[in-house]
Amino acid sequence: MEDFLYFFTFQDPSIVFVVIGIILLGVGSAYVGTYSFLDKKALLGDAISHAILPGICLGFMLAGEKNPLFIVSGAFISGALATFLSSWLNKNTRLSEDAIIASILSIFFGFGIVLLTIIQKSGNPEMAGLNQFIFGNAIAIQESDLYIYGGLAVFIILCLTIFQKEFSLLVFNPDYGRAIGFPMGMIRVIFNILMILSVVIGIQAIGVVLMAALLITPGAAARFWTDRLGVLVILAGVFSAVSGVLGTYISFVIPQMPTGPWVVVFLSILALISFLFAPKKGVLSRYISRRIYLKKTHRDHLLKLLYKGIEADKSGLPIEEIYEAFPFQKKQSEQSIKNLAKDNFITQNQSFIELSISGKSEAKRIVRLHRLWELYLNEYMNIAPDHVHDTAEKLEHILTPEMEELLESRLNFPKLDPHQENIPRDHDEL
Amino acid sequence: MITQVKSPILEIHDLTVSYDQSPVLWNVDLSLPSGKLIGILGPNGAGKSTLIKAIMGLVDPSGGYVKLFDKTLEEVRSRISYVPQRESVDWNFPASVLDVVMMGTYGKLGLFKRPGKKEKELSMESLEKVGMHGFANRQISELSGGQQQRVFIARSLAQNADLYLMDEPFAGVDMATETAIFELLQEMTAAGKTVIVVHHDIYSAVNYFDWFIMLNLHLVASGPKETVMTEDLLRKTYGGKLNLLTKVSDLIRQKEFNPLKN
Amino acid sequence: MSFDQNAFLIIITAAMIAISCGLLGVFMMLRKMSMTGDAISHAVLPGIVIGFFVSGSQRGLEVIIGAGILGILATLMIDWLRRKARVQLDASIGITFTLLFAIGIILINLLAYKVDLDQECVLYGEIAYLPIDLWLTKSGLNMGPRILYLSLLNLILVTAFIILFFKELKVTSFDENFSKVIGIPAGLINLSLMSMVSYTTVSSFEAVGAILVVALLVVPPATAFLWTRKLKLLIQLTIVLGIGISIVGYYLAYLFDSSIAGMIVSVAGIAFLASALFKSKSFLSRFGTSRQPESLKKIV
Numbered sequence: 001m002e003d004f005l006y007f008f009t010f011q012d013p014s015i016v017f018v019v020i021g022i023i024l025l026g027v028g029s030a031y032v033g034t035y036s037f038l039d040k041k042a043l044l045g046d047a048i049s050h051a052i053l054p055g056i057c058l059g060f061m062l063a064g065e066k067n068p069l070f071i072v073s074g075a076f077i078s079g080a081l082a083t084f085l086s087s088w089l090n091k092n093t094r095l096s097e098d099a100i101i102a103s104i105l106s107i108f109f110g111f112g113i114v115l116l117t118i119i120q121k122s123g124n125p126e127m128a129g130l131n132q133f134i135f136g137n138a139i140a141i142q143e144s145d146l147y148i149y150g151g152l153a154v155f156i157i158l159c160l161t162i163f164q165k166e167f168s169l170l171v172f173n174p175d176y177g178r179a180i181g182f183p184m185g186m187i188r189v190i191f192n193i194l195m196i197l198s199v200v201i202g203i204q205a206i207g208v209v210l211m212a213a214l215l216i217t218p219g220a221a222a223r224f225w226t227d228r229l230g231v232l233v234i235l236a237g238v239f240s241a242v243s244g245v246l247g248t249y250i251s252f253v254i255p256q257m258p259t260g261p262w263v264v265v266f267l268s269i270l271a272l273i274s275f276l277f278a279p280k281k282g283v284l285s286r287y288i289s290r291r292i293y294l295k296k297t298h299r300d301h302l303l304k305l306l307y308k309g310i311e312a313d314k315s316g317l318p319i320e321e322i323y324e325a326f327p328f329q330k331k332q333s334e335q336s337i338k339n340l341a342k343d344n345f346i347t348q349n350q351s352f353i354e355l356s357i358s359g360k361s362e363a364k365r366i367v368r369l370h371r372l373w374e375l376y377l378n379e380y381m382n383i384a385p386d387h388v389h390d391t392a393e394k395l396e397h398i399l400t401p402e403m404e405e406l407l408e409s410r411l412n413f414p415k416l417d418p419h420q421e422n423i424p425r426d427h428d429e430l
Numbered sequence: 431m432i433t434q435v436k437s438p439i440l441e442i443h444d445l446t447v448s449y450d451q452s453p454v455l456w457n458v459d460l461s462l463p464s465g466k467l468i469g470i471l472g473p474n475g476a477g478k479s480t481l482i483k484a485i486m487g488l489v490d491p492s493g494g495y496v497k498l499f500d501k502t503l504e505e506v507r508s509r510i511s512y513v514p515q516r517e518s519v520d521w522n523f524p525a526s527v528l529d530v531v532m533m534g535t536y537g538k539l540g541l542f543k544r545p546g547k548k549e550k551e552l553s554m555e556s557l558e559k560v561g562m563h564g565f566a567n568r569q570i571s572e573l574s575g576g577q578q579q580r581v582f583i584a585r586s587l588a589q590n591a592d593l594y595l596m597d598e599p600f601a602g603v604d605m606a607t608e609t610a611i612f613e614l615l616q617e618m619t620a621a622g623k624t625v626i627v628v629h630h631d632i633y634s635a636v637n638y639f640d641w642f643i644m645l646n647l648h649l650v651a652s653g654p655k656e657t658v659m660t661e662d663l664l665r666k667t668y669g670g671k672l673n674l675l676t677k678v679s680d681l682i683r684q685k686e687f688n689p690l691k692n
Numbered sequence: 693m694s695f696d697q698n699a700f701l702i703i704i705t706a707a708m709i710a711i712s713c714g715l716l717g718v719f720m721m722l723r724k725m726s727m728t729g730d731a732i733s734h735a736v737l738p739g740i741v742i743g744f745f746v747s748g749s750q751r752g753l754e755v756i757i758g759a760g761i762l763g764i765l766a767t768l769m770i771d772w773l774r775r776k777a778r779v780q781l782d783a784s785i786g787i788t789f790t791l792l793f794a795i796g797i798i799l800i801n802l803l804a805y806k807v808d809l810d811q812e813c814v815l816y817g818e819i820a821y822l823p824i825d826l827w828l829t830k831s832g833l834n835m836g837p838r839i840l841y842l843s844l845l846n847l848i849l850v851t852a853f854i855i856l857f858f859k860e861l862k863v864t865s866f867d868e869n870f871s872k873v874i875g876i877p878a879g880l881i882n883l884s885l886m887s888m889v890s891y892t893t894v895s896s897f898e899a900v901g902a903i904l905v906v907a908l909l910v911v912p913p914a915t916a917f918l919w920t921r922k923l924k925l926l927i928q929l930t931i932v933l934g935i936g937i938s939i940v941g942y943y944l945a946y947l948f949d950s951s952i953a954g955m956i957v958s959v960a961g962i963a964f965l966a967s968a969l970f971k972s973k974s975f976l977s978r979f980g981t982s983r984q985p986e987s988l989k990k991i992v
Binding site for chain 1: 431432444446456457459493520522571648649650651672673674675677678681682685686687689690
């Protein structure tokens with residue numbers, strides 16, 4: 001608790017730097033990552049982030065210490081080389097994109113390991129700092145790092161915001177962009193540069209191995225909440241910043257713990273919450289809306305049953321007969337009857353159920369849709385009268401008033417369905 | 431306009447198929463006679479390939495069923511052969527022409543058994559039938575489009591089936607190959623096999639097939655050439671999609687689940 | 693350089709690992725699933741750590757079972773994300789392996805005192821220590837390096853798997869739909885291949901680390917694919933490459949005093965890039981000879 005207060009009240013200026021740093025680079029990476037996620041190039045980011053390891057090591061070897069400028073430049077150069085190589089291989093060999101990305105990723109990383117072990121054996125005391133780049137250690141961000149990493153992050157964010165139109169075009173429809181005269185090749189190059197930069201700054205916090213998560217997961221999670229690009233990138237940025245700060249807090253409390261894995265875990269938790277609980281697209285809400293729909297279909301079928309009773313000159317039906325009509329669904333039937341009564345669609349008189357006036361009108365509407373659709377299937381789709389019932393049984397629940405009107409006019413306000421049954425209109429007497 | 435037949439080789443009952451949300455095939459209900467060369471016609475996106483995939487069990491229908499030789503697919507798999515679209519595979523795959531044709535014999539071989547002399551002979555025979563026996567040891571990445579198509583047909587012949595379903599075997603092949611393939615299909619039907627072919631060109635179709643299935647998201651017609659090759663039915667097939675049907679499809683797509691599924 | 697028994701043992705082990713990985717990698721590449729292989733080899737980490745923790749040693753069967761479970765779990769999770777949550781495939785792969793790998797690293801740190809595993813080992817393994825990590829029987833008999841046996845067993849099982857299911861692997865990799873139609877259980881074949889990849893990752897893990905396994909899985913097959921269009925030749929070439937990079941990699945590592953596994957991968961990388969340059973379309977069109985008429989035809 002004490003740690004918690006100490007950390008989140010930001011009394012310590014070095015914590016302030018760390019938090020500002022992690023938020024900036026988290027937002028920057030998530031921002032770029034969202035575009036590459038939409039571009040379906042998410043794994044290229046993974047390749048780039050593994051591929052910058054040799055650059056970091058070379059930068060370190062040249063500078064002889066953990067100099068951020070050397071390391072950032074080295075990382076950028078090897079990231080750019082990896083990106084260039086993968087697009088070159090894509091154009092000039094018959095290897096699939098998947099094999100190319102995996103090859104580049106592992107070759108660069110392997111070479112990075114060679115350099116890393118050479119540095120290790122040279123006995124340079126600064127070596128410990130280098131290990132942080134593999135799994136990340138946000139706590140190590142210092143004021144001098146912040147200016148470089150934070151500055152780059154701000155640059156990325158600004159660039160993406162100013163050229164939002166161009167980058168959306170790149171992701172959505174590059175051929176169209178080319179056709180209307182945008183230099184799409186150039187835009188692709190700039191985007192790749194931004195992507196490499198975001199990876200370069202992200203590794204400080206999360207490390208090369210797990211950097212892919214910072215690029216992919218925020219965008220994938222945010223996609224569940226919105227269809228609008230503007231909201232999407234902001235949300236992805238928020239997810240990423242929150243996870244970054246929480247991950248940093250963990251490494252603050254447990255000093256030998258790297259930040260990266262925890263950031264990934266928090267990001268994944270946010271993503272899981274989004275997949276399950278996001279309104280509309282979430283797994284749970286899809287399940288619920290299906291349940292609600294099934295309930296509605298049962299209610300509709302019950303109304304139809306009562307209506308058919310009236311057609312057979314029964315003013316209503318005993319409740320037992322209703323239960324029998326839907327075998328093994330007694331619970332649902334009970335629930336539907338309760339709901340219908342609440343909506344004043346039916347009246348219940350000592351287990352004898354009758355349609356009310358509004359109930360009759362609703363029942364007529366459903367029967368009408370059912371029979372209109374049957375007739376449409378029969379007349380326009382050549383489906384035999386004895387085959388139309390099942391589909392109509394499913395569609396009667398979703399046809400809108402506008403579709404009803406269209407059906408009526410297309411079929412010329414028919415009187416009878418393919419089974420010679422009356423198609424009821426609202427003003428018909430019952 | 432839908433001619434049903436007695437003791438059909440293939441019976442499709444009220445088949446509805448959706449991809450993700452949107453229905454791509456509505457209530458197809460038909461039956462087909464054996465020993466005929468049957469063409470599936472329809473505009474782009476009419477559901478022609480989907481129909482074949484549904485027959486072969488490659489897509490799950492959201493309603494209805496298919497019966498072959500009056501049995502389920504599982505029971506008669508070895509009597510049915512499928513030729514997918516040429517573009518559905520990567521022709522850079524490291525295999526020779528003979529390798530690919532031999533794949534047709536794998537189904538009957540079963541697990542663990544390797545193809546032997548008998549399978550090789552059968553495959554060479556099949557290659558000869560499509561006029562590709564000189565190419566047996568050629569790598570498939572070196573073939574032209576028409577040659578690739580003929581290799582696929584040879585693979586299917588090597589299955590020695592009774593019913594053949596072919597998805598666009600004439601797409602992107604030259605005139606000579608098209609004629610050669612067509613003659614081969616005629617020989618097959620003359621020998622009592624049934625061949626169902628997805629085809630995109632109505633003009634050549636008239637000369638090729640003796641039975642037609644016309645699709646446009648729903649079944650427009652199914653029957654012998656004389657009864658279904660009418661201007662009215664062709665207009666219904668190619669004259670745009672049914673407005674109401676596309677509207678309902680849009681309506682279903684906006685839902686977060688598919689109401690047509692049981 | 694005189695004959696050195698330790699060098700010989702290390703090279704033999706490395707070559708066996710490279711061959712096992714390469715054999716599986718050929719089919720992963722042909723199925724365009726190299727990145728899934730990458731994901732699986734990351735994802736088995738928590739299984740390995742938990743296995744170490746439960747068995748209290750690196751030798752336990754628990755490690756292999758733990759990793760096997762995680763490998764299959766990763767495949768299922770990718771599938772769940774794609775189907776149920778409707779996340780696109782590349783993102784599903786990315787989310788799955790980063791999460792599982794992160795959990796593995798956290799577990800290593802939490803159990804640091806109880807588990808003899810460190811982050812470096814995860815990254816690039818300890819094949820250099822192979823000669824001193826011996827298998828001693830209960831009677832105290834020295835049977836030689838333990839990892840040598842593990843790799844040999846792995847190689848035998850992988851080879852048996854490839855030979856037994858060669859025809860099924862071939863047809864499902866080339867045309868999955870067709871294989872389903874002729875009644876070959878494509879899903880099962882796929883799952884077995886993924887399980888073999890998980891098992892090979894674990895078995896090779898101590899020697900070369902989780903991440904460099906990927907390189908051996910991907911790079912030799914990709915290099916070989918640039919040279920041949922025949923499946924048998926592709927496999928043979930992959931095996932030859934596996935042996936070659938192990939030998940050259942070992943001696944270069946010796947020369948530069950660096951990670952052996954890392955150097956093997958770097959050598960593989962150089963072979964790959966050189967092949968790509970030599971076999972590339974732009975190179976061929978400039979210096980192409982009549983030896984490659986078919987590839988020229990494709991360009992025109």
